[in-house]
Amino acid sequence: MSDLETILTSFKNGTLDLKTARTAIDARFFEDVGHTTIDHDRIRRTGSAEVIYAEHKTPTQVVDAFAALAARGENVLATRVSSEGFRAIAERFTGAEYHTAARLVTLQQKAVDPAATSIAVVTAGTSDLPVAEEAALTAEFYGNPVLRIRDVGVAGIHRLLARADEIRSAQVVIAVAGMEGALPSAVGGLVDKPVIAVPTSVGYGASFGGITALLSMLNSCASGVSVVNIDNGFGAGYLASMINRL
Amino acid sequence: MSDLETILTSFKNGTLDLKTARTAIDARFFEDVGHTTIDHDRIRRTGSAEVIYAEHKTPTQVVDAFAALAARGENVLATRVSSEGFRAIAERFTGAEYHTAARLVTLQQKAVDPAATSIAVVTAGTSDLPVAEEAALTAEFYGNPVLRIRDVGVAGIHRLLARADEIRSAQVVIAVAGMEGALPSAVGGLVDKPVIAVPTSVGYGASFGGITALLSMLNSCASGVSVVNIDNGFGAGYLASMINRL
Amino acid sequence: MSDLETILTSFKNGTLDLKTARTAIDARFFEDVGHTTIDHDRIRRTGSAEVIYAEHKTPTQVVDAFAALAARGENVLATRVSSEGFRAIAERFTGAEYHTAARLVTLQQKAVDPAATSIAVVTAGTSDLPVAEEAALTAEFYGNPVLRIRDVGVAGIHRLLARADEIRSAQVVIAVAGMEGALPSAVGGLVDKPVIAVPTSVGYGASFGGITALLSMLNSCASGVSVVNIDNGFGAGYLASMINRL
Amino acid sequence: MSDLETILTSFKNGTLDLKTARTAIDARFFEDVGHTTIDHDRIRRTGSAEVIYAEHKTPTQVVDAFAALAARGENVLATRVSSEGFRAIAERFTGAEYHTAARLVTLQQKAVDPAATSIAVVTAGTSDLPVAEEAALTAEFYGNPVLRIRDVGVAGIHRLLARADEIRSAQVVIAVAGMEGALPSAVGGLVDKPVIAVPTSVGYGASFGGITALLSMLNSCASGVSVVNIDNGFGAGYLASMINRL
Amino acid sequence: MSDLETILTSFKNGTLDLKTARTAIDARFFEDVGHTTIDHDRIRRTGSAEVIYAEHKTPTQVVDAFAALAARGENVLATRVSSEGFRAIAERFTGAEYHTAARLVTLQQKAVDPAATSIAVVTAGTSDLPVAEEAALTAEFYGNPVLRIRDVGVAGIHRLLARADEIRSAQVVIAVAGMEGALPSAVGGLVDKPVIAVPTSVGYGASFGGITALLSMLNSCASGVSVVNIDNGFGAGYLASMINRL
Amino acid sequence: MSDLETILTSFKNGTLDLKTARTAIDARFFEDVGHTTIDHDRIRRTGSAEVIYAEHKTPTQVVDAFAALAARGENVLATRVSSEGFRAIAERFTGAEYHTAARLVTLQQKAVDPAATSIAVVTAGTSDLPVAEEAALTAEFYGNPVLRIRDVGVAGIHRLLARADEIRSAQVVIAVAGMEGALPSAVGGLVDKPVIAVPTSVGYGASFGGITALLSMLNSCASGVSVVNIDNGFGAGYLASMINRL
């Protein structure tokens, strides 16, 4: 909170007048730049810059946000980007990369300090891979080594057990599954690390677009499991990175 | 269909008049005895006598139904019987037995031909035992040897694996679980026998009285799994017996 | 469990060194071949090879999986295959057959031992036929004679009754219905065989894409009925085959 | 509409002044008597007097309403009356009768013109009888002969078929069922009369307090079926009477 | 039931042999003609021929069913027919008529005896008209005069009141509404005739495709109201006709 | 109520005959002009003319309604208008304006008396802007100054706090948010003015098309908050105007 003290001291010194002091107290936090309110304070508060969620935005809105963040020299991450959206970004940012299955766009402008320990991304089935990749690429964007363990759903439990030691080598585990969503429970019973469960919308009939997997994960009988929204690979990757870098 | 032929032939012979022939065609099937319509034809059609579901019935209604079935010399099974209900039965039928946890009442009046193969009842947790016992006792009522495998939920998957050979020795498997309901998927991946999944209402919060386990089981990624209603141990035991005795 | 004994004995003999013994213990179970983890152990554990669920997969992923299974000389079954998916398969496997309504692809490479008893597939309405065919063709893929009984929904109950003897001639019954899903209850009251109920997404308004039929079937007042997921014809056919071949 | 003409004419004649005319126009409809607004116009509009729904009311409120209606010489009907509620009524109205299972109270003060045709009340199981009785007694309260057909659920369809001719003799059919709620579909396929379906809250697990039966009935594949609220025996009986007396 | 007597008598006379008698007993009811089971008995049982529900059927299936019914000289009604479906029908049946908004096809081949009393179809808003027309045209198909009262939702209650006398002139009322579905309650409070409530899928957000209207109608505080499935104009029209012609 | 008195007096005078008097009593309220029932009385009763909800209507229906209202010289507002719908309107009404994002069409034919105080429209994220604009433009259509505060969701709460004084300057606040819908609670804790919460369908997975935001808002722990339907920007703007002009 030294900033506030600086402002107060400057005000006392007469360097700042009353009105300027009040504005400065506010301005530590954000700035209104037209249709968007840039949250300058976010890095200080939460440790990382904003990420663009492109789903409900027009290509123009996405590119504008992308440019605003790129201009500050940061690495930029955009999620749920359509191929149209990426074409619009690529016209202005030749270094931007599109990860098709995961629908992520990344722009690396500066090196990230690599984490010392790794994150495991464990996936139940092939159909869950797009969400798993969103998680894995997000974790990599923030500098974490990622260990990918694929196609080890509980209906063939030996596949999972055979890789238990590998999974235990990670500091955090992301478990991605659709249908009955049982993977995080099985993983949670094998490791002594936090498990972030990601339900996917993979399935049909009474899977209800991921609700079944979500409910299953929330009711996991294994300890150390928490859950993010359906298909929220980004959220899992971000949280895993945060834990891995504590 | 020889019965119908007999009636038709008797009618042709003049042994039966028209009205009697029509009544006889109907009477092959059932008889109206006041507040209940006894289904005489049920054993012929489905292979076993009626079972009394006592949940929404008064003690008097339960005892009346019990007596009607006992009078025919059959073994009698009543499910969801309260302790009050059992006391009412026990006053008239000293041989009736009450299985407290499962809330079943059985009356054995004649020997049942034992099945050659057994049924495994696999349970996720201690809290699921009342439902598992309803299934196991029902299977035993119909003459099936039962193998009880308890407390082998997926959060400690090695407990289940260690008993895989035992489970594989059964002809049919009943898998009982609440919370996230993942057990049937794991079992289904281990055996080449039909798995009857029974969701239980054990859990809290987003388990919604068994809905989560039910949905999870319906979406099982393992093949050979089918599902009965929440807490329907009787239904599972009955079906398992039917399959085991094919 | 002789395999494990062989490995242990070879290890004791010195035929296997420690590292190889450990790998061999694992390798009895599965093999990691890139983006897929092939479950070699599945036939031993569950009695049949993997089936390809094509719904959420790219044509390439489907063909790759198809090829991997075909290479082992097995008959191959793929479900929920789009016409694009089939074209991709057909380019490489001229013997592959597409069952349009059911969206199944089958490749028969060796004869299947025919089952001695048959499976009845009973359908409520014409609109339920695609799901019923998925069940029937799956049962036939595994070598079971199938008896198809169509268009016998409960609103014209005499149609069902007239065919009761035929249905009773089967060892297992699959009952397929959408809308109010009452068919399995009626069938379950007529036969002394296991009834596998398949709710379909046929209907409108408060049928909620099959939820009503699903709930109705789970609450069936007939005994011997169990339920699979909405539109899961494959699951029903597979389970019916498993029971029919016990 | 002659009343309005009378008022207008009287007003023109000078028999009524302006204020009185306006009040009289309103007063054709209702009267505010403290905590209740008596709907005098209801008989004219809908053909019968108000019925007391006692569920959420205090005994005092119930008795007050009962007295208000009784004072006008009408026959009085109160539904969902607790035994406490009935005791309060019985203290003041010795002729009031309590139908325990159905929780109805009736007070007959004058003869009802009997209907020429009858109403059939068809019930799936013994546990559904309280709701069925609410329907049957309501129909009788309004002067309709009632034919009670009990315990003819679809799991023993021959019981229902055997009584088809009886059911067809009625002018309107009320079909009462819990669990999977399939009875109205079967009945609707047998008769050429309107079928009023009443779902009951009988069941457990995925019956969800009657929701399954309700949904099943709304999706009936039989024509001529409409549905009332869960456990709404009164509503069915009232509507059946209205149709029967058209 | 004279048919059965005729068969039995003929059998006794020796006119029919045993096998033929059994077949004849069955054949009173239906006939299996390939992919469809024609329900010959339906007119006797329920008073009218089958109606084709075209939603989930292929054009070929629809035309086949249409032809089968037309061949018997009956008037034919098909619901939920797409424009493609109608073109296929029109190629073979030049007299077939398409009611675009309601998506009904009718073919009149013989005169229908007109009903003496009329049916009112009351609609809340312009957007509900397609469903209302399905109901009205169905009622007319069965020979009932129909009174259409449009755009009288409860948010402008005087519009409804002004037409109360008209509505009361009908023998049965169909009330069609989406959104909050309040119209049937208001109508039910105005008339002494059965009200058939039809919820429509008109609305947005928390209208949930008609669920809100459906629930609202099931909970109507007015007596004499029953409900059919969401958007089920046909069902309402059919039932109204059945009641109107009792 | 002077109108009624005038009619009554005229009738007494003989200026009106009986039939005309009755018609005049009705006609104060509405007029049936074919497929629509125009609610003349609406301005008197509710203070403003009808608004056209175009979602489920054909372009022709929309234009007809638009013309009917425009002909009376009123300003006209249509919501949820597709671009096709607008083109149809624009052909006849050159002054009609299309607000693309909000999908509103407005036609200003006369000046509106401006309100003295303003309405704040506070929005959580960029994706919520279309709904927010529907609210803001509706409020402006009825003559209210509107203060737009964008992109101030609770995950960056300082952005909201910094603008608290601005928000407090308004007389009514509309708070628009999707996802977890927390904005109205935060706003409600900052101001002493009514807060109208508008949930939007923005989000994915367990946001369920706005249900989560809706439920969140209904459970707001802040006082002074009420809620309208999902995406109902118009309803919020209309209500805000009504309150602002009291």
Added chain:
Amino acid sequence: MSDLETILTSFKNGTLDLKTARTAIDARFFEDVGHTTIDHDRIRRTGSAEVIYAEHKTPTQVVDAFAALAARGENVLATRVSSEGFRAIAERFTGAEYHTAARLVTLQQKAVDPAATSIAVVTAGTSDLPVAEEAALTAEFYGNPVLRIRDVGVAGIHRLLARADEIRSAQVVIAVAGMEGALPSAVGGLVDKPVIAVPTSVGYGASFGGITALLSMLNSCASGVSVVNIDNGFGAGYLASMINRL
């Protein structure tokens, strides 16, 4: 914002040191007094003191909170108070009053400035009165005249119309209804004032504890209607007061 200026000026003057200045900036807002964080700033921000929601609290917690607020000389309002809770309050505050049906406790310690205009509380049925009284008493607690209109549900719409002028005399209308919740739509079509809709949990079966009424109100086709939580009479009364005193 003068407070902040005072602190800053005092700090500049040297009257306040740095630490005290920072504490003072914070302390304008709240104070931590053990298990509760008193929100001193609430009156400034939102115009009224805290209200005690007693539902999930122990009597001790309720009395402590009551005492804390009473000590500041304010009038105190507590909602959802059990009779046990009230006895605990009454021991210490003899002036506290218990409104039994509404379960409110009020303590008036100083006069409230009466509002110039009134609030109408319109109730559908007798069973909804407790919630309506919670709303009415809350409105009176904040000094608003309240007009109570009872028992005017839409099934007897004339009762409502007859009182339309009375309702129109109020500045804000609260409409309270359970079951199908149609009252607010009818009221909203009659008045040009904001309507606050309160769904109640009155009903049975498919009323789902008030969900049906809630959904119905959210989908109201009348403009000017917003909704609060089920049974939230307090919220409606508070908001109505806020609007009435703008």
Added chain:
Amino acid sequence: MSDLETILTSFKNGTLDLKTARTAIDARFFEDVGHTTIDHDRIRRTGSAEVIYAEHKTPTQVVDAFAALAARGENVLATRVSSEGFRAIAERFTGAEYHTAARLVTLQQKAVDPAATSIAVVTAGTSDLPVAEEAALTAEFYGNPVLRIRDVGVAGIHRLLARADEIRSAQVVIAVAGMEGALPSAVGGLVDKPVIAVPTSVGYGASFGGITALLSMLNSCASGVSVVNIDNGFGAGYLASMINRL
């Protein structure tokens, strides 16, 4: 994996025979001791001993499990213990402590190594304290310093902001809230540490026993937030400890 090597080597040496080797391979994992299957391997796999979930168990079952764990010298934790359950424990374990509000029982038999960093437990309202205490006491049981921040819900957001620096001092944050569940979003926007969101069942009406808070938290617009089951304070405390001690 040294254990497996030891067994294999011993077997090679002849120290172990074949059968014993196989048993030993299994026995590394668990032991069947009657009605419970003790998971010896759990500490190795997941880092901590089993915890007793007492909700659905009889006092005898709880005490047995408690004794089994206590006998191994570990500290014991039991959750959801009724006062009856505690009395049964206390009879045998005088050192066991009951935390009434949280319903936890703890038995400390040996010192726990204290964590270097702390966990913040932030609570929205007084009614959420029991769940928050379950989380806090669990975290303390595992040796973590806990910082309790109470009564800082978003409706008085300044209370939360004032304590932001304190919250930021923790390594992990648990945010506990019922009703609209907005607290985790606000907290997540303030800190750069993982936030574990715990929805509680506190609320009424449309809070649906915690579903609203759960959904709200799953849809949080803040990054770094994950969710556990409704009222699952234990799960949050356990996971927080796991993260804090990485």
